[in-house]
Amino acid sequence: MLGADDCTYAIAGHGRLDPVATFSELGTLRGANDVDRYGTGERLNAFEDRIAGLLGKDAAVFMPSGTMAQQIALRIVADERGRRTFAAHPTTHVAIHEQAGYAYLHALQFAPLGSAFAPLTLADLDAVHAPLGTLLIELPQREIGGTLPAWDELCALVARARERGWHVHCDGARLWECGPFYGRPYAEIAALFDSIYVSFYKGLGGIAGAMLAGTRDFIAEARIWQRRHGGNLFTLFPYLTTAEAAFDRRLGRMAAYRDAAAWLAPIVAAAPATISVQPAVPPTNMFHTYLRIGTAELLGRAQQVAREQSVWTIRQPAPTPVDGIVKWEIATGDATLELGPDRARRAIEVLLGA
Amino acid sequence: MLGADDCTYAIAGHGRLDPVATFSELGTLRGANDVDRYGTGERLNAFEDRIAGLLGKDAAVFMPSGTMAQQIALRIVADERGRRTFAAHPTTHVAIHEQAGYAYLHALQFAPLGSAFAPLTLADLDAVHAPLGTLLIELPQREIGGTLPAWDELCALVARARERGWHVHCDGARLWECGPFYGRPYAEIAALFDSIYVSFYKGLGGIAGAMLAGTRDFIAEARIWQRRHGGNLFTLFPYLTTAEAAFDRRLGRMAAYRDAAAWLAPIVAAAPATISVQPAVPPTNMFHTYLRIGTAELLGRAQQVAREQSVWTIRQPAPTPVDGIVKWEIATGDATLELGPDRARRAIEVLLGA
Numbered sequence: 001m002l003g004a005d006d007c008t009y010a011i012a013g014h015g016r017l018d019p020v021a022t023f024s025e026l027g028t029l030r031g032a033n034d035v036d037r038y039g040t041g042e043r044l045n046a047f048e049d050r051i052a053g054l055l056g057k058d059a060a061v062f063m064p065s066g067t068m069a070q071q072i073a074l075r076i077v078a079d080e081r082g083r084r085t086f087a088a089h090p091t092t093h094v095a096i097h098e099q100a101g102y103a104y105l106h107a108l109q110f111a112p113l114g115s116a117f118a119p120l121t122l123a124d125l126d127a128v129h130a131p132l133g134t135l136l137i138e139l140p141q142r143e144i145g146g147t148l149p150a151w152d153e154l155c156a157l158v159a160r161a162r163e164r165g166w167h168v169h170c171d172g173a174r175l176w177e178c179g180p181f182y183g184r185p186y187a188e189i190a191a192l193f194d195s196i197y198v199s200f201y202k203g204l205g206g207i208a209g210a211m212l213a214g215t216r217d218f219i220a221e222a223r224i225w226q227r228r229h230g231g232n233l234f235t236l237f238p239y240l241t242t243a244e245a246a247f248d249r250r251l252g253r254m255a256a257y258r259d260a261a262a263w264l265a266p267i268v269a270a271a272p273a274t275i276s277v278q279p280a281v282p283p284t285n286m287f288h289t290y291l292r293i294g295t296a297e298l299l300g301r302a303q304q305v306a307r308e309q310s311v312w313t314i315r316q317p318a319p320t321p322v323d324g325i326v327k328w329e330i331a332t333g334d335a336t337l338e339l340g341p342d343r344a345r346r347a348i349e350v351l352l353g354a
Numbered sequence: 355m356l357g358a359d360d361c362t363y364a365i366a367g368h369g370r371l372d373p374v375a376t377f378s379e380l381g382t383l384r385g386a387n388d389v390d391r392y393g394t395g396e397r398l399n400a401f402e403d404r405i406a407g408l409l410g411k412d413a414a415v416f417m418p419s420g421t422m423a424q425q426i427a428l429r430i431v432a433d434e435r436g437r438r439t440f441a442a443h444p445t446t447h448v449a450i451h452e453q454a455g456y457a458y459l460h461a462l463q464f465a466p467l468g469s470a471f472a473p474l475t476l477a478d479l480d481a482v483h484a485p486l487g488t489l490l491i492e493l494p495q496r497e498i499g500g501t502l503p504a505w506d507e508l509c510a511l512v513a514r515a516r517e518r519g520w521h522v523h524c525d526g527a528r529l530w531e532c533g534p535f536y537g538r539p540y541a542e543i544a545a546l547f548d549s550i551y552v553s554f555y556k557g558l559g560g561i562a563g564a565m566l567a568g569t570r571d572f573i574a575e576a577r578i579w580q581r582r583h584g585g586n587l588f589t590l591f592p593y594l595t596t597a598e599a600a601f602d603r604r605l606g607r608m609a610a611y612r613d614a615a616a617w618l619a620p621i622v623a624a625a626p627a628t629i630s631v632q633p634a635v636p637p638t639n640m641f642h643t644y645l646r647i648g649t650a651e652l653l654g655r656a657q658q659v660a661r662e663q664s665v666w667t668i669r670q671p672a673p674t675p676v677d678g679i680v681k682w683e684i685a686t687g688d689a690t691l692e693l694g695p696d697r698a699r700r701a702i703e704v705l706l707g708a
Contacts, residue, residue, distance in 0.1 A: 017389055062583065065587055067583075099578050099579075208590075220379075228454070
């Protein structure tokens with residue numbers, strides 16, 4: 001069985017994670033001031049200020065995970081407003097990937113909005129009658145392939161939420177990836193939201209870590225909750241320094257990753273085994289592909305492509321409700337740029353060919 | 355103002371934390387199997403099994419922090435037994451250093467036992483009339499200088515708790531440091547407890563990280579709670595690998611650190627500014643010193659010692675309820691071994707002299 005590390009190329013991602021190379025970035029450490037202690041440190045706090053500034057927010061706090069950051073944001077609003085319900089797309093990470101921490105730890109209630117298979121609409125917001133604390137909007141909507149509302153649609157959603165008096169929080173796990181599509185400064189996107197979470201792995205390729213940004217009071221309160229969650233670590237410098245390095249290296253490449261998705265999606269869409277690609281024209285570096293192929297057959301072909309072309313494609317497809325159809329999530333990155341369209345086409349021909 | 359990094363020697367700890375040197379330990383990474391993903395990875399899970407084995411427990415789970423690990427242990431017991439109260443020494447970390455996360459996140463209640471200034475006694479346990487889920491015992495009791503019950507006393511406490519039907523959890527933040535005093539395998543100490551948390555920084559000198567150990571079911575449930583807490587990170591390998599390296603390097607030195615505390619404590623105790631040393635004969639590498647000296651005067655002298663002897667002593671004393679008396683916590687380590695008694699004596703003469 002070959003794996004990603006056995007191949008020269010890969011269709012998605014940033015290439016293999018080499019721990020030693022990753023940590024050579026720590027060579028940029030200048031001294032003790034770079035090593036934070038329980039959330040305090042010159043370099044840590046300067047990076048928080050820098051991201052807050054880029055997002056046009058008063059303050060930001062670095063946390064080990066987005067799971068922690070978002071639950072904390074929802075909890076602060078719930079306690080402040082006395083409203084324990086938050087609303088979001090049915091596929092929000094908070095609801096489907098966090099073992100219901102929002103309920104078990106924070107006694108919050110989740111109101112799913114609209115269809116799990118379609119983007120949020122104004123009609124979905126209008127259908128809310130329960131008193132809400134927060135509306136959470138995820139940019140892009142990962143579980144439906146990284147679909148992203150047009151700028152005017154996004155503004156309309158937020159305006160409607162404001163009319164209702166809701167706190168509007170952005171799940172910006174892939175916010176950086178949205179920059180090229182909106183063609184606006186990140187601060188202009190973030191200005192739509194009362195609070196926003198961003199990530200330093202995924203598109204940026206750090207190894208873990210997140211930030212929550214908002215008003216000064218909100219972030220001060222979030223730091224207290226971070227300690228309650230056990231996320232105020234003795235030191236975070238391995239995540240901090242790699243996050244900073246990944247940010248500096250890859251933020252400027254988001255358009256290139258998006259462009260790679262733009263040439264890759266049609267190649268995948270044209271393959272015989274492909275039913276559909278969602279979204280058809282990827283607004284970010286991500287898209288989902290629905291394939292009519294058995295998992296064993298697909299993985300056998302992936303091994304063949306790895307063996308014959310030294311291109312890594314897919315480790316495991318995701319199931320779908322439709323028997324015989326599987327899903328493949330592709331997020332382009334450095335590896336895709338290096339692969340290029342010609343090698344990608346040859347790989348897809350074998351992987352998804354007749 | 356001089357700092358620890360400006361001095362050749364230090365009276366406590368393991369010497370300066372050099373991030374680059376720390377991460378040279380990552381050079382021992384052999385490949386992709388060493389990089390865990392969301393709690394799964396050959397090296398991570400092997401280290402968990404190794405620590406579980408050393409502690410004589412079925413299973414263990416690596417977590418970013420002890421705060422998370424201990425709240426999770428208490429919560430699992432509370433849900434299982436329908437008893438939301440846990441009891442512990444009044445100075446337990448859970449009650450005084452975690453912003454009451456146990457209450458805010460887990461709706462647990464805390465029953466403080468006995469005196470904040472003395473070790474737990476059987477009489478303290480007998481005074482409990484409320485139905486308890488868990489009795490938490492911290493080894494050693496950090497906030498009273500690292501006091502440690504004799505083996506027979508500890509066994510008696512646990513036996514009494516068992517008669518009452520309580521789950522007995524060990525806060526083993528400094529468990530490794532207790533080995534020389536008890537002179538028993540760690541598994542024999544851990545066997546007293548239903549669950550136990552251990553740390554990889556503090557005495558071991560890693561950079562962060564903890565493990566929770568217990569029965570297979572308990573740890574499986576703890577992994578679910580870890581995800582709820584936002585502690586199931588994309589990858590933990592920087593903490594894992596440095597924890598493992600620190601463990602291999604320093605576990606065997608615990609007796610040497612304890613011996614260093616044994617020669618250092620009398621030196622400090624004999625100084626004119628010292629009121630008392632607690633405990634007078636340190637059972638581990640830690641002791642607390644109560645000093646009759648103004649903070650400004652003390653820090654001025656610390657600067658003098660740093661300047662004249664290149665020995666780092668104290669950054670900031672802790673306040674006490676007694677006006678004019680401050681507290682200094684000393685935990686010996688590699689730096690103390692290197693310093694040696696003669697240099698220590700000269701430093702203390704100036705720092706705490708007449």
